[in-house]
Amino acid sequence: MVIGKSLPRVDALDKATGRTKYTDDLCDRGALIAKIVHSDKAHAYVKSVDIKEALKVPGVVKILTCFDVPEQPFPTAGHPWSTDPHHQDVADRHLLTRHVRYYGDDVAAVVAEDEVSAVQAARAVKVEYDVLPIVLDAQEAMKDGAPLLHKKYANNVLAHTDIRRGNYEEAIKEPGLVKVEGWYDTPTVQHCHIENAVCYAYEEAGKVVVVASTQIPHIVRRCVGQALGIDWGRVRIIKPYIGGGFGDKQDALYEPLCAWLSMQVGGRLVKLECTREETFVNCRVRHAIRSHIISYVRADGTMVGRKLECWSNQGAYASHGHGICAKGMNAFPQLYPCPNLEADSWTVFTNRSVAGAMRAYGMPQAIFAVECHTDDICRKLGLDPIEYRRRAVMPKGYVDQFSKNELYSDSFNQTIDVGMKYMDFERKYKEYQNQTGDIRRGIGMSVFWYNTAVWPISLETSSCRMVMNQDGSVQVQVGETEIGQGADTAFAQMAADTLGVPFEKVHVVSCQDTDVTPYGTGAYASRQTYTAGMAIRTCAEDFKAHILKVAFDYTRMQPYLCDIVDGNIVRITDGRVLMSLADLSASVLYSLDSSEHLTMEKTTQIKTNAYSFGCGFAEVEVDIPMCKIKLLKIINVHDAGILINPALAKAQVEGGMSMGIGYALSEKLIYDEKTGKALNNNLLDYKLSTFMDHPHLEVAFVENPEPTSAYGTKALGEPPVIPVAPAIRNAVLNATGVALYELPMDPHLLFRKFQEAHLFAKEE
Amino acid sequence: MSEQQYKMIHCWINGCERSAMIDVRASLTDMLRNDYRLTSVKKGCEVGECGACNVIIDGECFNSCIYLAVWAEGKHITTLEGLMGPNGELSDIQQAFVDETAIQCGFCSPGFILTAEEILERGKIYTDDELRKLLSGHLCRCTGYENILRAVKKTMYARNGKKMPKEQ
Numbered sequence: 001m002v003i004g005k006s007l008p009r010v011d012a013l014d015k016a017t018g019r020t021k022y023t024d025d026l027c028d029r030g031a032l033i034a035k036i037v038h039s040d041k042a043h044a045y046v047k048s049v050d051i052k053e054a055l056k057v058p059g060v061v062k063i064l065t066c067f068d069v070p071e072q073p074f075p076t077a078g079h080p081w082s083t084d085p086h087h088q089d090v091a092d093r094h095l096l097t098r099h100v101r102y103y104g105d106d107v108a109a110v111v112a113e114d115e116v117s118a119v120q121a122a123r124a125v126k127v128e129y130d131v132l133p134i135v136l137d138a139q140e141a142m143k144d145g146a147p148l149l150h151k152k153y154a155n156n157v158l159a160h161t162d163i164r165r166g167n168y169e170e171a172i173k174e175p176g177l178v179k180v181e182g183w184y185d186t187p188t189v190q191h192c193h194i195e196n197a198v199c200y201a202y203e204e205a206g207k208v209v210v211v212a213s214t215q216i217p218h219i220v221r222r223c224v225g226q227a228l229g230i231d232w233g234r235v236r237i238i239k240p241y242i243g244g245g246f247g248d249k250q251d252a253l254y255e256p257l258c259a260w261l262s263m264q265v266g267g268r269l270v271k272l273e274c275t276r277e278e279t280f281v282n283c284r285v286r287h288a289i290r291s292h293i294i295s296y297v298r299a300d301g302t303m304v305g306r307k308l309e310c311w312s313n314q315g316a317y318a319s320h321g322h323g324i325c326a327k328g329m330n331a332f333p334q335l336y337p338c339p340n341l342e343a344d345s346w347t348v349f350t351n352r353s354v355a356g357a358m359r360a361y362g363m364p365q366a367i368f369a370v371e372c373h374t375d376d377i378c379r380k381l382g383l384d385p386i387e388y389r390r391r392a393v394m395p396k397g398y399v400d401q402f403s404k405n406e407l408y409s410d411s412f413n414q415t416i417d418v419g420m421k422y423m424d425f426e427r428k429y430k431e432y433q434n435q436t437g438d439i440r441r442g443i444g445m446s447v448f449w450y451n452t453a454v455w456p457i458s459l460e461t462s463s464c465r466m467v468m469n470q471d472g473s474v475q476v477q478v479g480e481t482e483i484g485q486g487a488d489t490a491f492a493q494m495a496a497d498t499l500g501v502p503f504e505k506v507h508v509v510s511c512q513d514t515d516v517t518p519y520g521t522g523a524y525a526s527r528q529t530y531t532a533g534m535a536i537r538t539c540a541e542d543f544k545a546h547i548l549k550v551a552f553d554y555t556r557m558q559p560y561l562c563d564i565v566d567g568n569i570v571r572i573t574d575g576r577v578l579m580s581l582a583d584l585s586a587s588v589l590y591s592l593d594s595s596e597h598l599t600m601e602k603t604t605q606i607k608t609n610a611y612s613f614g615c616g617f618a619e620v621e622v623d624i625p626m627c628k629i630k631l632l633k634i635i636n637v638h639d640a641g642i643l644i645n646p647a648l649a650k651a652q653v654e655g656g657m658s659m660g661i662g663y664a665l666s667e668k669l670i671y672d673e674k675t676g677k678a679l680n681n682n683l684l685d686y687k688l689s690t691f692m693d694h695p696h697l698e699v700a701f702v703e704n705p706e707p708t709s710a711y712g713t714k715a716l717g718e719p720p721v722i723p724v725a726p727a728i729r730n731a732v733l734n735a736t737g738v739a740l741y742e743l744p745m746d747p748h749l750l751f752r753k754f755q756e757a758h759l760f761a762k763e764e
Numbered sequence: 765m766s767e768q769q770y771k772m773i774h775c776w777i778n779g780c781e782r783s784a785m786i787d788v789r790a791s792l793t794d795m796l797r798n799d800y801r802l803t804s805v806k807k808g809c810e811v812g813e814c815g816a817c818n819v820i821i822d823g824e825c826f827n828s829c830i831y832l833a834v835w836a837e838g839k840h841i842t843t844l845e846g847l848m849g850p851n852g853e854l855s856d857i858q859q860a861f862v863d864e865t866a867i868q869c870g871f872c873s874p875g876f877i878l879t880a881e882e883i884l885e886r887g888k889i890y891t892d893d894e895l896r897k898l899l900s901g902h903l904c905r906c907t908g909y910e911n912i913l914r915a916v917k918k919t920m921y922a923r924n925g926k927k928m929p930k931e932q
Contacts, residue, residue: 018804
């Protein structure tokens with residue numbers, strides 16, 4: 001058995017030698033190069049586009065503008081399609097736009113023989129605008145008279161949903177309640193996968209083929225078909241290895257435009273590669289969300305009535321839309337159950353870059369608000385934050401009525417115990433209270449909530465194909481993509497164990513090709529091991545049964561007397577090896593009487609979902625005069641069910657923690673208030689965590705097998721990012737007594753807040 | 765296009781003597797990727813911020829995206845493709861990246877491995893903090909750097925014939 005073993009990644013050797021081919025590595029050097037003419041206005045109507053001068057640039061093949069593109073709008077979100085029109089993604093994009101809605105919107109595109117010509121020509125395109133006023137803040141955008149981005153959406157509200165439980169207004173009248181209230185702001189941040197967004201397209205065999213760095217090839221095929229108004233079967237998407245995605249590539253980015261451009265130049269090969277600056281502005285970002293929480297609690301902390309309002313900054317187009325904010329809101333009544341509750345969430349268009357999916361899909365924002373608020377309650381009532389959480393958090397046995405998710409294990413207490421022990425929390429928390437002086441230490445924590453996959457919000461389906469070679473080895477294909485997280489390796493481990501073949505004899509086909517790969521929706525929602533796991537297990541079990549049936553002709557043994565173990569047909573009654581899979585598959589394939597190529601393909605629909613929980617702890621040192629937070633010690637503890645590959649699981653958590661540290665302390669995409677221009681859309685001015693920005697990252701797991709999962713697994717890819725920022729914030733609270741209400745907690749913020757709290761006493 | 769725009773560039777790449785007519789505007793990244801198809805040299809920012817295009821030139825690491833191809837005249841350049849042994853053997857640092865799960869999406873790995881190689885070639889033992897600083901010219905969004913540090917450290921001790929101290 002190989003499940004549970006830390007085997008090296010199946011793609012590690014290729015990646016360590018540099019032979020792994022990513023999209024741009026595969027593109028023929030003769031490709032035409034496409035460059036986009038981006039608006040230098042954040043909100044405007046395009047009056048005219050003058051391409052006369054640009055056409056004179058040597059090497060230009062074609063220039064297309066917003067007046068040339070198909071009329072039908074299309075959606076881009078990487079969601080499974082719905083045949084119910086009410087559940088379909090918002091179709092609000094055009095390949096190039098006449099109504100510019102953010103600084104950098106796509107107005108025209110140049111196709112040229114080489115990059116220099118394309119860039120020069122793009123600069124020479126002259127665009128005339130009717131400039132409109134802009135709005136960058138979600139709540140400002142909702143006010144009457146604010147600039148309207150999409151006619152269909154009054155007050156720029158893409159969607160509003162709510163939750164009502166019990167009677168909040170009546171409940172809060174109870175005498176003696178304490179009111180705790182806070183506003184919590186999270187910034188716009190970007191995924192910063194090291195490989196920029198890139199694709200290339202050409203026509204072949206009556207199809208348009210797009211090779212793209214995407215997490216979701218089958219979904220992108222549908223989006224390209226919709227954008228171009230052509231049959232989906234005429235679109236073929238090929239996904240090679242990709243240099244990170246984190247949700248940014250869970251959207252149709254420039255694949256539709258690139259496909260269309262190729263078709264406008266006779267199907268010639270056209271490459272469209274974003275620069276880093278474009279990846280920051282023209283791909284997707286994480287939603288900035290502002291949350292307002294009011295809790296009415298009794299003196300012992302018992303929650304009597306709670307209210308949440310959150311405003312999600314969608315940016316210019318719908319993309320994943322309200323799903324992100326709604327997911328965050330839905331966690332609110334579940335994580336800390338309260339009988340009387342009102343929650344409202346709004347997703348609002350503004351003239352910023354388009355917000356889409358990003359690692360943990362709304363939860364880093366929501367949990368930052370909720371878990372800062374939990375410590376705010378404790379501080380106000382003088383309660384111990386751990387003891388209080390143990391009491392108030394979702395109890396074992398809790399069932400969510402909508403998803404039917406159940407907390408089967410005592411995950412919260414178990415993970416908290418591990419974290420406390422590692423941090424020596426109890427002692428330090430007390431010791432760090434009421435410090436004075438310039439340098440102070442603090443310790444804090446946060447729990448987190450996450451679902452696995454997207455059922456029942458959307459379809460969950462996964463398909464798996466297994467093909468046996470003459471040597472008894474097996475190709476495994478699924479639509480769920482390897483994006484760096486190690487999915488291929490985990491899939492190989494699952495297939496090896498269920499089918500009964502050695503790990504080395506399982507070849508997961510990493511490259512997805514929508515003409516060849518069975519249908520699966522891709523990499524998102526931390527769904528890979530859960531959903532693909534079910535398809536792999538179903539397929540492998542059926543394949544094994546089929547192989548044993550076929551083997552009867554050679555072994556004369558009834559299938560129920562046999563099993564496949566370590567690549568051999570074994571009689572289970574006495575353990576005798578009857579024949580190898582290699583002998584069987586070669587004999588069957590080359591049989592002159594009854595030749596058969598041993599294959600199996602299965603589609604599995606998934607109608608369950610699984611809670612994935614855990615917590616994070618952080619210890620900090622705050623330098624008050626320097627307004628700096630130094631992270632001293634940090635741990636994430638996860639109950640992600642059974643770990644298929646512990647080393648890869650740990651590596652996933654470390655990467656998520658690093659992203660969480662950036663979110664907490666340094667990352668923020670800044671927009672110019674007047675123009676809406678992004679001011680730091682490069683890796684120098686946008687501060688993601690470097691090698692020097694964190695201490696040792698400690699990771700621990702509690703492995704309670706998930707009962708609904710084919711291999712006992714549940715979400716792990718995204719959750720690690722969630723608890724980091726609130727844990728650090730609560731540690732700063734412990735150190736200084738100053739409660740921070742926004743991210744990132746950089747010196748700009750600390751200076752302001754420490755000044756308000758009169759921590760710079762000497763100056764006054 | 766004028767003829768002066770191209771120049772014959774003669775250099776050693778991964779031990780082989782090579783020459784080609786190169787656009788004088790091209791970066792070394794462009795030359796290595798486009799003219800010699802050495803695609804381990806990655807483009808992440810093209811302005812020297814991310815380190816993905818890092819190569820070793822005469823024993824020293826450079827971001828090849830901000831190093832003009834014409835400057836490579838007469839130089840000895842090593843890309844990740846040049847690190848393997850003649851029969852496809854992995855070098856110790858490549859093997860350490862595999863063994864220590866220091867690779868995820870793999871896009872930053874070539875640059876990291878070459879900087880690690882440059883550090884290891886010095887034959888010195890560095891502290892964790894020193895190693896972090898020496899490696900900080902590379903950005904990685906997948907790993908949190910933890911396993912990369914361990915891979916480099918492990919190889920550093922092995923090359924110096926010393927036992928790696930127990931981890932915290």
